[in-house]
Amino acid sequence: xxEDDSGRLERLNSMLKRRGFLxxxxxxxxxxxxxxxxxxxxxRLRSRVIQSWIDHWLQLGNVVEVACPAVTxxxxxxxSGHVGEFSDxxxxxxxxxxxxxxxxxxxxxxxxxxxLNLNExxxxxxxxxxxxxxxxxxxxxxxxxxxxxxxxxxxxxxxGRAGFLRPETAQGIITSFPSLYRHFRxxxxxxxxxxxxxxxxxxxxxxGMIRLREFNMAELEYFIDPEAEVTPNLxxxxxxxxxxxxxxxxxxxxTLEQVYLDGMIHHPTVAQFLGMAYEFLTGLGINSSKIRIRxxxxxxxxxYAKDCWDIEILGSYGWIECLGVAHRGCYDLEQxxxxxxxxxxxxxxxxxPILTTIDAWTVNGATVGxxxxxxxGAVKQAVxxxxxxTQFPTNITLSNSETVTVExxxxxxxxxxxxxxxxxxxxxxxxxxxGIDRIIWHALDHAYQELEKEGExxxxxxxDPSIAPIDYAIFPLFEKDGMDNLAMEVHQRFCSTxxxxxxxxxxxxxxxxxxxxxxxxxxxxxxxxxxxxxxRTVTVRDRDSGEQTRVHIDSLIS
RNA sequence: GCGGAUAUGGUGAAGUGGUAUCAUAGGAGGUUUCCAACCUUUUGUCGUGGGUUCAACUCCCGCUAUCCGCACCA
Numbered sequence: 001x002x003e004d005d006s007g008r009l010e011r012l013n014s015m016l017k018r019r020g021f022l023x024x025x026x027x028x029x030x031x032x033x034x035x036x037x038x039x040x041x042x043x044r045l046r047s048r049v050i051q052s053w054i055d056h057w058l059q060l061g062n063v064v065e066v067a068c069p070a071v072t073x074x075x076x077x078x079x080s081g082h083v084g085e086f087s088d089x090x091x092x093x094x095x096x097x098x099x100x101x102x103x104x105x106x107x108x109x110x111x112x113x114x115x116l117n118l119n120e121x122x123x124x125x126x127x128x129x130x131x132x133x134x135x136x137x138x139x140x141x142x143x144x145x146x147x148x149x150x151x152x153x154x155x156x157x158x159x160g161r162a163g164f165l166r167p168e169t170a171q172g173i174i175t176s177f178p179s180l181y182r183h184f185r186x187x188x189x190x191x192x193x194x195x196x197x198x199x200x201x202x203x204x205x206x207x208g209m210i211r212l213r214e215f216n217m218a219e220l221e222y223f224i225d226p227e228a229e230v231t232p233n234l235x236x237x238x239x240x241x242x243x244x245x246x247x248x249x250x251x252x253x254x255t256l257e258q259v260y261l262d263g264m265i266h267h268p269t270v271a272q273f274l275g276m277a278y279e280f281l282t283g284l285g286i287n288s289s290k291i292r293i294r295x296x297x298x299x300x301x302x303x304y305a306k307d308c309w310d311i312e313i314l315g316s317y318g319w320i321e322c323l324g325v326a327h328r329g330c331y332d333l334e335q336x337x338x339x340x341x342x343x344x345x346x347x348x349x350x351x352x353p354i355l356t357t358i359d360a361w362t363v364n365g366a367t368v369g370x371x372x373x374x375x376x377g378a379v380k381q382a383v384x385x386x387x388x389x390t391q392f393p394t395n396i397t398l399s400n401s402e403t404v405t406v407e408x409x410x411x412x413x414x415x416x417x418x419x420x421x422x423x424x425x426x427x428x429x430x431x432x433x434x435g436i437d438r439i440i441w442h443a444l445d446h447a448y449q450e451l452e453k454e455g456e457x458x459x460x461x462x463x464d465p466s467i468a469p470i471d472y473a474i475f476p477l478f479e480k481d482g483m484d485n486l487a488m489e490v491h492q493r494f495c496s497t498x499x500x501x502x503x504x505x506x507x508x509x510x511x512x513x514x515x516x517x518x519x520x521x522x523x524x525x526x527x528x529x530x531x532x533x534x535x536r537t538v539t540v541r542d543r544d545s546g547e548q549t550r551v552h553i554d555s556l557i558s
Numbered sequence: 559g560c561g562g563a564u565a566u567g568g569u570g571a572a573g574u575g576g577u578a579u580c581a582u583a584g585g586a587g588g589u590u591u592c593c594a595a596c597c598u599u600u601u602g603u604c605g606u607g608g609g610u611u612c613a614a615c616u617c618c619c620g621c622u623a624u625c626c627g628c629a630c631c632a
Contacts, residue, residue: 018569030622511593
């Protein structure tokens with residue numbers, strides 16, 4: 001980062017704070033690492049970005065919106081693998097109270113201490129008893145799992161249950177699969193979106209909005225039949241060259257469809273969602289030349305993922321991952337199924353029923369039971385595998401390696417036709433997951449322009465109008481002669497129109513007011529002047545061009 | 559978590575063992591026929607806790623936060 005850039009970052013940050021976009025949270029109490037406020041201007045920006053995101057994904061037509069709790073019982077995140085995979089095992093030196101990671105302390109004594117479980121670590125720590133890196137004392141406390149999730153107790157006293165604040169919104173959707181499946185009349189594919197807060201007790205939050213302890217996430221969980229043929233229309237992005245970083249390959253510029261056809265993106269729905277995500281970002285005003293699509297290395301992927309592509313955005317902090325499209329396979333549904341015994345399956349009907357004709361042997365329960373007693377079940381299994389032309393008596397070997405003699409009286413012919421009209425399977429999940437705060441940061445970063453105007457520094461936020469916090473700024477040229485009243489009337493009409501936010505500003509010179517509006521990215525400023533009083537026309541000034549057009553008040557609001 | 563730097567009005571800065579200055583921003587009033595003009599006036603500050611001292615924004619220690627490396631990390 002050059003000196004100029006870091007100066008720009010400082011000026012941007014102080015402007016964002018001064019003008020009410022972003023600020024450290026709880027600042028009067030000294031603030032708290034990794035926690036940020038969206039201020040009086042930023043709050044509106046955030047809700048607009050979120051609304052655009054929701055609208056964007058609802059376009060799919062088979063997606064619904066849900067909202068699940070952030071407080072999540074232990075068992076849910078244990079099943080999802082987060083309790084195990086999201087933890088570090090910590091131990092504390094009893095003499096200097098310095099906390100260390102147990103696996104790090106044991107690196108010299110085990111090829112891969114990271115793979116040890118809690119008990120193995122405890123034992124190895126006891127037998128090795130390494131000295132403390134801080135004070136050399138070899139006296140360690142119990143090893144405890146220090147999880148990156150915020151833990152809490154749900155309820156109080158003896159009835160309290162262990163729980164966490166969710167590290168991702170996904171699990172709430174995935175555990176709702178059975179009700180989503182009913183809602184969609186048991187037909188895949190379908191998806192559910194959720195926008196909400198996620199929590200990670202990061203060891204070292206950094207870089208302003210980039211790594212937070214409480215953050216806004218927006219996720220789609222899209223449930224698919226892994227065997228269904230999908231032919232997505234990727235050609236709609238054929239006139240857009242995107243930058244790709246496939247695993248183990250050099251960066252290349254190509255179209256999404258070409259990269260998919262070349263086999264680098266394994267699932268067509270992943271490709272489609274990457275296109276939609278790209279479209280969403282550029283729609284917010286993110287500079288497309290500062291977007292790249294990067295595939296995760298094998299060892300980089302989260303514990304649940306089969307394949308994962310990130311979209312990274314270049315900004316003041318370098319290339320930052322702002323969203324990921326992960327192919328989670330059947331991992332999550334299977335895990336919750338195993339943990340709860342609840343069905344997480346979907347039914348796939350065959351195009352034609354499969355008829356299976358069986359013409360062989362089965363056991364005669366009345367004789368096999370008394371004869372073989374506890375082995376009867378294994379005998380039945382073995383007998384049903386015998387060919388039709390088997391002669392009895394015969395010796396068969398059971399699954400437990402015991403050999404028994406089966407007589408004619410133990411068996412009877414088994415002739416039947418089984419008709420299967422379909423089968424049950426665990427759906428796969430494709431998950432586009434967006435870091436809303438990081439995306440907002442880059443929208444701000446890319447929109448922020450430092451210009452020079454008549455020798456003076458001049459700041460404009462060229463925010464896309466779809467996410468601008470304020471749509472119109474209304475100025476009376478002078479606050480007198482009725483211009484103030486007319487301006488207030490226009491302001492009120494805007495404010496009572498759903499979806500439009502306007503700001504009245506009557507203080508300072510007109511130039512100063514334009515400058516203030518430009519700084520927070522108001523796309524249009526409307527000025528009421530003397531002529532307005534006569535014919536109810538006003539001037540509309542465009543933020544980016546500075547051009548003014550005169551229009552009638554009534555044509556402003558349809 | 560480790561190492562280094564930093565913390566003064568809303569923002570950006572200066573400064574001193576004797577309660578602080580400048581710019582800019584904000585409010586009120588005036589003035590001006592459209593891009594940070596001008597005049598008057600006003601608001602507001604030494605991150606936090608402890609120690610040394612007659613006296614601490616200043617010196618010392620802890621804490622918190624911010625920034626930069628390293629480590630960690632979706």
